[in-house]
Amino acid sequence: MAGGSVARVRPADVQRVSVAECADRYAEMVRAKASTGALAPSSAEVYVRDVVTFAALAGADRVLDDLTGEDVDEVLLRFARKPDERRRRGARVAGAGGAPSQSAASQARFRRSVSAFFRHAVVAGWVQLNPMQVVTVRPKERGGLRAERRALTVEQAEGLLGAARDLVEAPGAGVVRRRPDQRTELRDGLVVLLLAAVGPRVSELTAANVEDFFVNGGTRYWRIFGKGGRTRDVPLPRPVAEVLDAYLAEGRVVLDRGREPKALLLSWRGRRLARGDVQGVIDRVLERVDAGRRRSVTPHGLRHTTATHLLAAATDMDAVRRVLGHADLSTLGRYRDELPGELEAAMRVHPLLGPVERRRGG
Numbered sequence: 538m539a540g541g542s543v544a545r546v547r548p549a550d551v552q553r554v555s556v557a558e559c560a561d562r563y564a565e566m567v568r569a570k571a572s573t574g575a576l577a578p579s580s581a582e583v584y585v586r587d588v589v590t591f592a593a594l595a596g597a598d599r600v601l602d603d604l605t606g607e608d609v610d611e612v613l614l615r616f617a618r619k620p621d622e623r624r625r626r627g628a629r630v631a632g633a634g635g636a637p638s639q640s641a642a643s644q645a646r647f648r649r650s651v652s653a654f655f656r657h658a659v660v661a662g663w664v665q666l667n668p669m670q671v672v673t674v675r676p677k678e679r680g681g682l683r684a685e686r687r688a689l690t691v692e693q694a695e696g697l698l699g700a701a702r703d704l705v706e707a708p709g710a711g712v713v714r715r716r717p718d719q720r721t722e723l724r725d726g727l728v729v730l731l732l733a734a735v736g737p738r739v740s741e742l743t744a745a746n747v748e749d750f751f752v753n754g755g756t757r758y759w760r761i762f763g764k765g766g767r768t769r770d771v772p773l774p775r776p777v778a779e780v781l782d783a784y785l786a787e788g789r790v791v792l793d794r795g796r797e798p799k800a801l802l803l804s805w806r807g808r809r810l811a812r813g814d815v816q817g818v819i820d821r822v823l824e825r826v827d828a829g830r831r832r833s834v835t836p837h838g839l840r841h842t843t844a845t846h847l848l849a850a851a852t853d854m855d856a857v858r859r860v861l862g863h864a865d866l867s868t869l870g871r872y873r874d875e876l877p878g879e880l881e882a883a884m885r886v887h888p889l890l891g892p893v894e895r896r897r898g899g
Contacts, residue, residue, distance in 0.1 A: 557597035587650035606671030696830030723788030736843025
């Protein structure tokens with residue numbers, strides 16, 4: 538079913554249902570289809586087995602609608618490393634406990650099962666947005682599931698950030714409105730700058746309140762409330778802090794209708810910006826980027842962009858981990874995308890050969 542048709546049929550009010558309960562309901566639906574002949578019994582067995590595994594890996598007690606693309610990425614990669622007792626003999630790749638990992642075919646099948654589960658979840662009203670739309674883990678021809686490159690190159694990122702700054706510095710330029718109170722340029726520019734510079738999860742961005750931003754020692758910080766009840770205080774780069782101040786002083790006053798007095802990001806109707814609205818903001822800013830440097834990107838892709846370029850600039854890995862809000866360093870591996878030309882650039886400034894070249898020049 539096409540994405541647009543799903544959006545039209547999904548219920549307006551999303552049910553706060555646990556992962557385990559959704560998996561049980563989905564399994565009942567699959568078995569019912571098998572009993573009527575609409576689905577082969579063998580296929581039904583696979584779907585049920587995979588959704589039960591998904592619930593166990595994702596956390597049975599979590600609310601399904603709270604799962605993000607990042608959470609599903611983690612589940613897919615955990616499944617790929619999960620020992621497969623059926624392949625214990627003669628396997629080259631070993632998982633935990635010495636048993637071989639899942640085969641590439643099993644990994645691809647599991648991802649298809651999870652995708653089918655979430656398509657049903659959208660229609661059933663268990664999730665507002667399908668997290669599979671922003672999942673970065675894809676089945677590869679060889680080697681099973683791998684994270685797909687999502688980070689923008691330097692040129693693409695500079696184009697997007699330049700368009701965001703232009704939008705802030707010249708609000709209203711080239712924009713046609715029917716009403717003067719529908720000014721969202723400052724907000725849109727701030728959204729893109731926060732996503733690209735700090736790399737928050739989209740849920741962390743939309744949940745941000747004005748009171749979460751504070752000044753300490755002359756530096757503006759954002760206290761981000763992340764996964765697992767963890768909080769982190771991230772310093773904002775000066776250009777981002779200046780846009781934030783401008784938005785709070787000028788942009789948000791126009792938008793605020795008093796319905797969400799604490800929310801940082803508001804729609805022109807005065808409501809807290811929803812997760813689904815953020816992609817629309819990015820797309821509007823992308824329209825202002827030169828075609829040669831323009832590439833579609835999701836909020837999760839900008840999170841990858843933040844991690845990739847901080848690490849490429851030799852930023853301390855633990856500092857990057859703390860900026861992104863990861864519990865351990867191992868998670869950074871799937872956020873670090875390869876950039877074109879980075880190996881050549883690294884070798885040009887080789888730490889061992891650089892002094893030799895300077896001595897020869899002297």
